[in-house]
Amino acid sequence: MPGSPAGEGVEEGAAEAVTCTRLAYAFGDTKAVDGLDLAVREGEVFGLLGPNGAGKTTAIRCITTLLPVPAGMVHVFGHDAAKERMAVRRLLGYVPQQLSADSGLTGRENVALFARVFDVSRRERAARVTQALTAVGLADAADRLAGTYSGGMVRRLELAQALVSAPRLLILDEPTIGLDPIARTGVWEHINTVRAATGMTVLVTTHYMDEADQYCQRVGLMHHGRIRALGTPAELRRGLAERQGTDALPTLEDVFRDVAGSGLDDTSGGGFRDVRSTRRTAHRVG
Template sequence: MNGHPVIETRQLVRRFGTFTAVDALTLSVEPGEIFGLLGRNGAGKSTVIKMLTTLLPPTSGSATVGGYDIVREPASVRRCIGYVPQALSADGDLTGYENLLVFAKLYDIARGERAERIRDSLAIMGLSDFADKLVKTYSGGMIRRLEIAQSTLHRPRVLFLDEPTVGLDPVARVSVWEQVRRLQSQSGSAILLTTHYLEEAEELCRRVAILCRGRVAAMGTPAELKAAVGAGATFEDVFERFTGADTMLPGAYDETSQTRRAAHRLG
């Protein structure tokens, strides 16, 4: 990978009261790279994304995206990124084409270019045959692919995907993976994604950072991390080594207790 990093963080911190959600995060993402953030619930993944997309100010430290400072130049950052949040962002009462047209206007894409951009985006994401169908008739995987198309109409330098395949069945997940690879190869955008699916990270990402309690516990290629754990290690072994198989998460005891009580009542 050549050129300056498209994402660079230096000792980035975010606190909520006395709780430190992200603690001295330092990493860089190269142009055209697919980079993964992994970690258990509460590790700080989504907080990192929100800071880098200018939705949440850092407590301290600094970061640049596309060469722009996230605090001093937020408007410039927003112009050069695409962001697909966990929450649903497509309108079910519009067609796929209409959803993309709304985003084309929001991104201020020239009127004469909109139709071609939309057709190209639908084709890249495998949705050309469904352009005129209402989105509420789409499957979960199709909706996710449409949301990725929405966020890349303006050809961003960096695309942020926050849990892009959460809730999808295995076949739909693989379909989204294929389209993400296709998008990256055609556009050259760098992609930073968060995921709970380890096979997704191993399959898609050139490098990953594993977060534990807001700090980077390990960073490297999946192959490098497996080698560091030991001969024959799986990526699941890597995840458990660096996050702690028995990490105590807020609410875990209560949730387990309720589940077991319910199982006992039902026999």
């Protein structure tokens, strides 16, 4: 496996926020996740990368307990996702790919709904909602209907929804898909500000290699249901340069292509699911 598992900024041997051990999940004959071994360290930003259909979303759904764990094991801060589902759910915030904000409610009402669902005490609720909206830069727009928000604002609203329960682990499934570069940067800046203030662990999937390079301390490249390369972006890039015997440092995208190989040609970019996913985000409000 190219790259070493040593992280930058987060100590090797730090407590693990997520561990998947030989996790497997199939839809009929399709092995979406196929013996996934993964360890996300407490406090890090871990990027799960991979071509369309690699199994990222399915793995994330098992970790969030939205899907069962039919084979293998998943632990979140030591809690078994198969046996202690509520304990796991209390520890995490989840921003799914699908639209989770209601365009007919204000930003504040959307976040308040999540505060109720996640059992934030009535006494603390109003303050926590305001705090979450402020953390993502939506304090001034809080009382506008979400239907009037831009795509970037909707994504930040969904971030506030996930943050209102003060999760120890934030899981984001393609948080910036369909957003323009400025909105993408805005989403990441807010994630990093909250993370710096709280020590929260972040597990994120993205197709944007530049984002993974810039914002993730470690990345795992997933292909055909399991991790094929793991390390810091710099380690993976150096590893490929050494294998190729070149002085010029390859990009993370080069590493991605090296790992996914020809599979990229028929599974990435133009598939129906990718187009649907991008459009879903582009038309998030309305």
